[in-house]
Amino acid sequence: MSAASLDRQNRAMLRKLLTIVVIMAGFGWALVPLYRKICEVTGIAQTRSADSVANSQIDTSRWVTVEFVANNNGSLSWQFEPLKTTLRVHPGELTQVMYRVVNNTGRKVVAQARASYGPVAAAQHFKKVECFCFTSQTFEVAETRQMPVTFMLTPELPRDIDTVTLSYTFFDVTAQAAPPKG
Amino acid sequence: MAQAHTHGKNEHVQGHGDHSHGHGDHHDHHPTGLMRWVKSTNHKDIGTLYLWFSFIMLLSGGALALIIRAELFQPGIQVVNPEVFNGLTTMHGLIMVFGAIMPAFVGFANWLVPMQIGAPDMAFPRMNNWSFWLLPPAAILLVGSFFVPGGATGSGWTLYPPLYIQNGIAADMTIFAVHILGASSIMGSINIITTILNMRAPGMTLMKMPLFIWTWLITAYLLIAVMPVLAGAVTMLLTDRHFGTNFFNAAGGGDPTMFMHVFWFFGHPEVYIMILPAFGIVSQIVPAFSRKPLFGYSSMVYATASIAILSFIVWGHHMFTVGMPVTAQLFFMLATMLISVPTGVKVFNWVATMWKGELTFETPMLWAVGFIALFTIGGFSGLVCSMTPIDVSIHNTYYVVAHFHYVLFSGALYSIFGGVYFWLPKFTGNMYDEKLGKWHFWLTTISFNITFFPQHFLGLAGMVRRYADYPLQFAEWNMWSSIGAFILGPSQLLFLYIVLKCIKGGQKAAQKQWEGADSLEWTHLPSPAPYHSFETPPVLR
Structure with a gap:
């Protein structure tokens, strides 16, 4: 060659x-x-948009304890807390709880909350009808705001799960201030 | 001289006892001194550069490991603070993977591919030069990141966000280093594939190629398939850090878990990139010292290809604890276990090659046998890790650290040491000091096991990795591990001495120094191999 x-x-x-x-x-x-x-x-990580909830039977035969947790991420150090930290509910029962933010950072903040669940197996059975985490929100200086979460645990929740934790983390997105993707 | 020599040899590849030497009458014209190395397009020069670079990186990464072991000698914080400790583990991993193991194999490929397939040089000599000279800047970026504000990046060699994104400027230096290393690997791979596919001597059919060539051909394809994916992943980290994107930033709708998927899509083939050429080297050494042809040659080729293909569908086993659905866990678990079949074929073939062979145990064979024994231990602990329920408890513990040091140190690095001893007579024309070589092997093997075997116990007992401090109950095995490390590290200086001594002189090596070796560099080329290998193709039967 x-x-x-x-x-x-x-x-x-x-x-x-x-x-x-x-x-x-x-x-x-x-x-x-x-x-x-x-x-x-x-349906993995289906935490960012409203779930539709079909009319379901309330399973009064058992109680599930739902724990509410609030976290701040990184530089965002303001007051963020659930008004109730635990609640006992029946699967299939539509329930509303409130979270509160006090913007004591001394500046206007655009913030985005993200939800996560524990244990992992409970995530697909946790349906949020209404949540402050669906969009980012603007908080004026010294503003206090109460925000509702309406949720339901489906009756199909495995019977060995008797405690579910709903945890929110607020992220400061003032710098980005663009509508979130995804 | 080389030409005359190759012309004259018309006999079968296996059999002749000509012991002529390569002090030829034909002197090659090439620049001397430093510029010879900077401008070199010669595959042997570049191979040498790769191997020395790799050795310097091995010592640097090893020095970092010794600081880690010094800190872990006792519970509490004595030597470095936790931030520096995180930087040490991260940089130890990156330097060893990208700086020591991978370039060493590329160095062997440069030296051996043209010689073993009967080609004059690599297909793209200038690109070859460039792919080597990209490495030192990348190494400077990695090592230099210890000295910038914030210190070296501390998120582990896997660069996981969100922690990675929060690192200082060292994170950007590491990203650029990975880009450069990736470009270098891709160019090197293109060169190797093209050389192997287009430049084989007449009669060197694919299924006659030495196993080392086969494993590198497959490795090179893996590299060009996954390096671009890694480049994409680190570019996303970079834009998340500086350009307001939210690929991995949960606040902006991104997902850190996605990085794990993209990274390990690269990462799992990457670990086979570091072991397949090792399989190739061992498959050259074992038959040579068993004085028998390799058992099951074609099954070796198919096993290598199967391992490479399977490597693309098992990445999830690195992240069983991330919260993936049970179906996915099952799939990744079973696919991972499947890999042990072709790997088992290989181990079986090596043992069968030795079976009833006329075995001798010169230094290269010691490393090869050590490889088979210890790599298999690493393979078994890998199988343990592959089982999801068990992995959930040992994930991120020292059990995993022990596992991958058994496959990467006593796997990849053992084959590199074995390969250096095996081919040093061909590279330099001189024999290495056999007695010192055996000392090097035994010192390394004993101290390696003292260092890493106890880490299995630590991991099973629940000691988590990447922490500068640990609870008291882990103190004893950590002490042993550190003692082993401080023998293991300095033992490698003995290797440096042996190599330097061999380059300077010693007993002259025969053309076919190893009786049972049958590839072209032994049968058709003198020792030391001439500057230009096969300007006219060798004639094969």
Whole structure:
């Protein structure tokens, strides 16, 4: 084989391999929407939008203790707390609780709350009809605001779960102040 | 000289006893001194650069590990504060993975691929030069990050957000270092694939290639498939830090768990990138000292390919505790266990190669046998980790630390040491000091086991990794682990001495120094191998 034709072959191979590199780079970025789609379809991390709740039978045969937790993230050190820290409910029962924020940071804050649940197995049975965590909110200086969460535990909640924790974390998004994605 | 030599050899690849040496009449024209190395496009020079770079990184990463072990010698905080400790574990991991293990294998590939397939050089010599010289700037960025405000990044080599995003400027330096290392790996891989596929000597069919070539071909494909994904992941970290994106920022609707998925999609093939070439080296050494052909050559090739393909679908086993659905846990658990089948085939084949062979135990063989024994321990502890219910309890403990040091130190690094001893006679033309080589092996093996075996116990007892301090009940095994480490580290200086001594002189090596070695560099090229290998292709039967 002549040197020139080998050179041509090598260059052709270089182009093919670079194509693989470009495709895989694209794949890496494509994992982002793919991940979001999978979470959406499978209902994992369904914490950011309102759930629709079908009219369901209240399971009065058992009680579940729901614990309410409030956290602040990073630099956001303001007063954030649930008015009630625990509540006993029946699965299938629509319940409303209140959280309170006191903006004692001395500045106007745009903040976004995120919910998480414990134990993990309870997450898909925790339905929020109304929540202050669905959108980011603006708090004026020294403003105090009470915010409702309306939720229901589905009657399908596994029977071995007798305590569910609903935890909110407030993030300071003043810097971004753009509507959240996802 | 080299040409005349290769022309003349027309006989079967396996059999001839010509012991001619490579002090040729033909002197090559190339720049001397420093510029020889800076401008070199010669595959052997670049291979040498890679190997030295890797060794310097091994010592640097090892020094960090010794500081870690000094801190963990006793409970409490004695040597470094916890922030520095986090930086040490992070940089130890990054430096060893990207600086020591990977470049060492690329160094071997540079030296051996053209020689073993009968090619004059790599396909793209200038790109080869560039892919090496990208490494030192990346290393400077990594090591230099210890000295910037905030210190080295402390979120572990996996760079997990949100902690990673909160690091100081060191985080950006690390991201750029990973970009550069990724570019270097991709270029190196393209070079290796093209050389192997296009430049084999006539008659060197794919299924006649030495196993080292096969494993590197497959490794190179893995690299070009996953390095771009890692580059994407760290770019997302960078834009989250500086450009207001929210890929991983929960406040903005992002999800830190997504980083784990993207990272480990790269990360699991990456761990096979670090072990497949090791399989290749061991598959060269074991037959040579058993004086038998490799048992089950084609099953070795298929096993390597299966391991590579499976590596893309098991990443979830690194994150069983993240809260994934049971179905996903089951899938990742079973897929992971499946990998032990082709890996078991390999271990079986190595043992079967030794079975009834005329075994001798020169230093390279010691490392290869040590590899088989200790890597298998690491493989078994990997199987333990793969079981979801067990992993939930040992995740992020020292059990995992022990597991991956058994596969990476006594796996990847043992094969590198074995490979260096095996090919040093071919590289330098001189024999290394056999007695010192054996000392190096035994010192390393004994102290390695003192260092890492107790970490299994620590992990099972619940000691969590990446902490500068620990409760009192873990004190005794940590003491043993630190004692082992302080023998293990200095023992590697003996290796430096042996290599330098071998380069300077010693007993002249024969062309076919190892009786049972049968690849082209032993059968067709003198020792030391000439500057240009096969300007005319060798004639194979």
